[in-house]
Amino acid sequence: MTRKTLWITGTATPVLIAVLVLLAGSRSVRASDQASAASAAVKIDNFVFGPQTITVPVGTTVTWTNNDDIPHTSVSTDGVFKSKVLDTDEKFSYTFTKAGTYPYYCTIHPKMTGKVVVQ
């Protein structure tokens, strides 16, 4: 992941900034993070990924935070990313470098599903 982030910083920053400008005002992008790379947050509360579908520009780092008293995971249904087990307040981040739709779920509580749409 570190390597991916470096790669983005090194070669894709101009593109990213352009995308971010285009998407200014998008709720999924934090303006304050534009200097490094875009980021977005998914919170796990009461056995639900929120927001359940998050749409982000290519290059965005999505961070999941588990706010529950019970451990959860965030694992790509297609094997693209896989968090470790996240205990209470633990986080997992993944940087999406390709456009596409990435469904994911909690492998411990598979009724919990979510989607990252990368544009």
Place this chain on the structure above:
Amino acid sequence: MPNKKQDFIDQQLQDLNNDGVDRRGFLKCMAWAGTGLVWTMSGGIPVSRAFAKGYGKDAGKGGDFSFVQISDSHIGFNKPANPDVTATLQTAINKINAMPHTPDFVIHTGDLSQLSKPSEFDTLDQVLKGASAKQIHFVPGEHDMLSDNGEQYLARYGKGTKGSGYYSFDHKGVHFVGLVNVANLKAGGMGSLGHEQLEWLEDDLKGRSASTPIVLFAHIPLWTIYPDWGWGTDDSEQALSYVKKFGSVTVLNGHIHQIMQKVEGKVSFHTAMSTAFPQPAPGTAPSAGPMKVPADQLQRVLGITDVNYVISGRSLAIVDSPLADSGTAASQNGVGLALGDSARG
């Protein structure tokens, strides 16, 4: 429309058993956490009654053997719902040890640990060592197979088991089957047994006489309690189709941290309390997360399950017993009985 011929046959069977219980139809019996309940299964005919303050004196008497089910110990959990789950597990073990009869064995229906950590398993082992019953049969919960596909669980508790940890054994004429429905769960689904295990189960039961009492145990309920919270097993119907021919089938589960029961034909389903923390009744909270109760109430919603099998009457009696003194807990009884109070002893 009722099937008159079937009703007649059932009536005959009922009379033969002379227990005054209507065995037809779909019977639902729920008893919320903290309650005590005995039910007896006689020739596939389940009856139930609340257990009163006297529990402990007569439990196990006259039985050919008994075993105890404990569940959901979640060793390692330390949140406000129960900051000391090791202590409450110890209380559960003390309760087992205080029984007038030593159970032949203990079944733990999973979620031994909170995070599958070696230190958590170590603590569990240490506490279980103190149990009067030396033989403990395990099945894993999803918390026991978190990061290593259950390798550690299997190395510690699954020796000699098949696949993800399923197995069967016979004890004094009863056939016990431990099933694993927490491995390789699919996105959007509930618990799952999987094709390989189902094939094994079919084969395991195939040659057995229909009069053999069967006990199936697994972590997640093998009946659908509340799909929104994943409280069920996607392919349990397939598994249950293999036990149709048997006259007496008991299904013991954990996972939902409260007592729930259902009787369907000859199959009796039962879930046990946790030894760690209670969970809310289905749909009564935003999620299935740990339920916080006042500290002095906690031991009323945690507990153990004592199962007493009487060979002569082919009956199986299940007593759920909260960790708090039975006298205190019995006064809390709000047992929902579908079958009334007509149990024979």
